[in-house]
Amino acid sequence: MRITRRTALTAVAGLTALPLDARGQSVPRARTLIIAQTFDPSTLWANGTTASDNVNVGACINESLFYVNAATNRTEPLLATELVQENDTRWLIKLRPDVKFTNGEAMDSDAVVHSIRIFADSRLTPAYASYAAPVEGAEKVDALTIRLVTKYPSPTVLLMLSQIYVIPPRYWADVGVNGFGQRPIGTGPFRLTEWQRDNRVVLDRNPDYWGPRPDGFDRVVWRPVPDENARAAGLETGEFDIAASLSVPAAQRLERARNLKILESPSYRVFHLTLSSLSIHPGPIQDRRVRLAMNHAIDKQAIIRNLFAGKARALNGQVLRREQQGFDPSLQDYVFDLARARALLAEAGFPNGFETVLKTPSGRFPQDREVAEACVGMLARVGIRCRLETLESGEYLRQLRTRELAPVALIGLAPPDDPDFQVGQYRSDWRYSYVQSAEFDRLIDVARREMNPEARAGYYRELMRAMHAEVPLVWLYQGVDLHGTAARVSGFAPRGDGRLPLYGVKMAART
Amino acid sequence: MIPFLVRRLIGAVPVLFGVAVATFFLVRLSGDPTDMILPPTTPEDVRLEFRARYGLDRPLWEQFFFWLGHLLRGDFGDSIRFGQPAGELVWERAGATLELALATLVIALAVGVPAGVAAARARGTVGDAILRVMTLLGQAVPSFYLGVVGIAVFAIWLRWLPSGGRDGIENLVLPATTLAVYFFAIVARVTRSCMLDVLNQDYIRTARAKGLPESAVVWVHALRNALLPVITVVGLQTGFLLGGVVVTETVFSWPGVGRLAIQAIYARDFPVVQAVVVIFAACFVAVNLIVDVLYALLDPRIRLR
Secondary structure, three states: OOOOHHHHHHHHHHHHOOOOOOOOOOOOOOOEEEEEEOOOOOOOOOOOOOOHHHHHHHHHHOOEOEEEEOOOOEEEEOOEEEEEEEEOOEEEEEEOOOOEOOOOOEOOHHHHHHHHHHHOOOOOOHHHHHHHOOEEEEEEEEOOEEEEEEOOOOOOHHHHHOOOEOOOHHHHHHHHHHHHHHOOOOOOOEEEEEEEOOOEEEEEEOOOOOOOOOEOOOEEEEEEOOOHHHHHHHHHHOOOOEEOOOOHHHHHHHOOOOOEEEEEEEEEEEEEEEEOOOOOOOOHHHOHHHHHHHHHHOOHHHHHHHHOOOOEEOOOOOOOOOOOOOOOOOOOOOOOOHHHHHHHHHHOOOOOOEEEEEEEEOOOOOOHHHHHHHHHHHHHOOOEEEEEEEEOHHHHHHHHHOOOOOOEEEEEEOOOOOHHHHHHHHOOOOOOOOOOOHHHHHHHHHHHOOOOHHHHHHHHHHHHHHHHHHOOEEEEEEEEEEEEEEOOEEOOOOOOOOOOOOOOOEEOOOO | OHHHHHHHHHHHHHHHHHHHHHHHHHHHOOOOOHHHHOOOOOOHHHHHHHHHHOOOOOOHHHHHHHHHHHHOOOOOOEOOOOOOEHHHHHHHHHHHHHHHHHHHHHHHHHHHHHHHHHHHHOOOOHHHHHHHHHHHHHHHOOHHHHHHHHHHHHHHHOOOOOOOOOOOHHHHHHHHHHHHHHHHHHHHHHHHHHHHHHOOOHHHHHHHHOOOOHHHHHHHHHHHHHHHHHHHHHHHOHHHHHHHHHHHHHHOOOOOHHHHHHHHHHOOOHHHHHHHHHHHHHHHHHHHHHHHHHHHHHOOOOOOO
16 A cells, blocks of 8 residues: 555544543542542552552451551451460460451451461561561461461560451462452452552442441542642642641641641651761760760750641650650650750860761651751751761662661661560661660660560660660651541541551541 | 665664663662662561562673563563563553643644744734743743642632542643643744744745735645644654653653653662663654654655655
8 A cells, every 4th residue: 555645644643633541430529538648559468568558558458467546556456356375475366257358258267377378478578577577387276266376475466467467368379469469359348449550549348348337438549649739739629538648838738728637647757866886987976975965956846846847746865656665754855955065075075076977868758858957057056067968768778778877867767666676776786777785785685575565665664764875866856747638537547657547437428 | 665664663673772771771870679669677688588589689790681681572570669560560551641742742732833823923023022932931941840830720729620640631631731831832932933934935925926815825835834843843852741741740640651660760660660761762763753754744855765
């Protein structure tokens, strides 16, 4: 066929009129709860990663044995009804009866043993390896009872069980890990209807759910909205009923709207300036008096007030949060006192201060660079002249892991919610610990295996006091996550690890 | 024409291969993806096993030849973040990006060409000056800023349009218009400039002397000749369009390849970054080829050899 100019031009015109792909109809708003979070899940299997964006969606479909209720700060039964300790390393888990997966498989001991085995396989769940570390194995006792065996006494068993999402073994065998991550089957209040990558995940109510029916909504739509301004905008226009992770300026603006609510959720993430006292980082910071001077030189309340509009919490001179076991309410942070700071520096042999480097990520945490700049300015007032080094996220994490974030660095870490994970980062042999203290190590080790809660809390309080005295850090603040909801949404209780469980959420009818 | 097309297609192969090789090495300069994907509390043995699974512990030359072997079979490898084939992830989102890019071009051409023609005919007047200022602003104002302003005005204040997502045709308006502003400016300026040149040609005077209506003189005879450089410029700007798509898709939560690319870059998801770059390069090559063919179709004096 000879291609004439006319036929070619027609073909081009046809190409430019490509039909829009069939998106289907818009999700109906009636009885639909629309939630905007930062990212689209990379998998809908809740144990695929620890990223909250993934777990938030996956946990609507697959349920865990227990779950941490942010409203009560207690770990409560879910698919398991009871946990009985037989001895230091053996636990009996009693399961809820008459629960089925949406494909008809029974949620029973076989399913839970299978799920624990998957959870403990670090090749399948590398992100959960630190939770699963104590697991030796699990065995079926009867249809609704499992025995969990740990390698050593572990007080974190309940926390671990709250991370295990129960999966149907036959379906898993049929589709494999990747298939399950695309089309999960669970026991949860919702089941997957549609997943348009990077656009929406649509979940519809599970009519056979064992628990209470969601109050006021039959459908949940999760929208990935990377830009925080767009999340705030969508909440304001009514496109979203819940918008997660709002910035401080957006939250302040939306607080004034009558039809919106702003929720403040204390984050698990605590921020401090790490001060390396390692022998491989020689310098003035090796001297405790210098580290103490730095704590006195930085006005932490001013940082909280001016950079976060008061929406952050002081750390009280310890890395454990006030909700955590082992927090010592008698400890107070070192007060802002420039004169005291200068005196300490002079005593340490630095009457004119010294020069050092302060490293910070940029854009990894809210206002991270601004906080670092504020610290640089405050330290300069007592003669500590910091060269600010801004690091891209990947480089920041690499240096964190290789102990190159020295001598001073802004660090914000949000480990799993157990004191051992939090304080374990200051054990001498931890790969990004910038502290070497035999006393810290001793207390960390003995608390790690202590099964008595009161005794364990006592060890952690002692550790907090020891750290407070040794001053390995400049304690800064605990983050506060800001979330917005429409006024008709109630019962929403976001967690400090970014998880947004929908248990107890209610939505009133639109007026 | 056919021999020309075949030669160009064959010539595209080393170009794309070169792009793929360059991307392979460049993206690995950004660091190890393990730290971005696994939590900091991950035990060291698990980290090492993860790295081994994705070949990250192998020497660079070994990774290169392993990757090259798969690439020659059309396999970009599996995404480190998603665990799915990288090519599949890109194609899933390609439709959305294509939709946005085409809508942008349609708006830019539909508005820019008539505006350029009108400005040329009204040269030296206030209207011409206004258009020139608008085109200057259109090229100067960043698309990110325009997008945020667009959301503030049309979504929040006026409530005329949604703030983002991809549910219906109304979701396409803001992102396509935001991107189109820059291209409108380019198209309008080039069209105006070319029209000014063409309108002074002898054959235009001849057409007028023959008594043809002015509209026919301008829109049939003059514009057809003036469009040739416009097509060339639009083709050359395709690369910028693909780059602009990246920012716009993020601002408007548009589920396209650009957004995937941004996330893959931050997560050091090498296979996905490589797949996106190679596929974008192929699109760029294809568009330039289409421009050359169109040029020949529109100008009978040009013979493609």
